[in-house]
Amino acid sequence: MTKVRRSLLKDTVLVETYVGEGAYGPVYAAAKAVSCNVRMKRRLVKTADGVESVDLPVLTAHPDDAASFTPETRLTIAARASTVLGVEPFTFRGQTSHVEVSCS
Secondary structure (H helix, E strand, O other): OOOOOHHHOOEEEEEEOEEEEEOOEEEEOOOEEEEEEEEEEEEEEEOOOOOEEEEEEEEEEOHHHHHHOOOOOEEEEOOEEEEEEEEEEEEEOOEEEEEEEEEO
C-alpha cells in the first residue's frame, strides 16, 4: 500500500493548528492551506475528552499533513468554520496511506 497521491486530493481547507493555551485563551499557528478530500457525513464520534458528538465534515488527507490536524485545530472548509475532533491514520504493513480527520 502506498500513500495517497496528492493529485487525488481535490479540495483545499484552511488549517490553523492548535498549539496550546496562552494567557488569553487558545493559541493557534498561522493559517495554511492543505489539500484534502472533504466528505459530508454524519456519524457519532468521541472527542479527546470523551464527549460524544455528531460530526459532519470528514477529511481525507495525506499522511505527511497529519501533524497539522491536532484536536481543537480550527478549520475553514468552504467558508464554514469547523474544529478537529479526532484523527485516524489508515496503516497497512507499517505504512500509513492516508489520515481521516473528523470535524465538528
